[in-house]
Amino acid sequence: MKHNVITTLEKIQPWKTWFVTTQEYKKFDGFKIPTKCSVFWKLKEGDFNWLDFEIFDVKYNTINLDKKMNE
Known part of the structure; x- marks a missing residue:
């Protein structure tokens, strides 16, 4: 059985829904x-x-990017 996390969060945090313009x-x-x-x-x-x-x-942060590209 799956637990509905979204429903639980809505009860605890009614402000959980947000968006960016x-x-x-x-x-x-x-x-x-x-x-x-x-x-x-x-x-x-x-x-x-x-x-x-x-x-x-x-x-x-090109130092980490360069490392990953050379791996």
């Missing part, structure tokens, strides 16, 4: 990524804007 994308080193976003919780009373963020610069 993206307002803007930019390219960094040839990669297009979302740079301006908003995070919302879906509540009974309506959507709650929890966080707005914007990314201005990206620095990739």
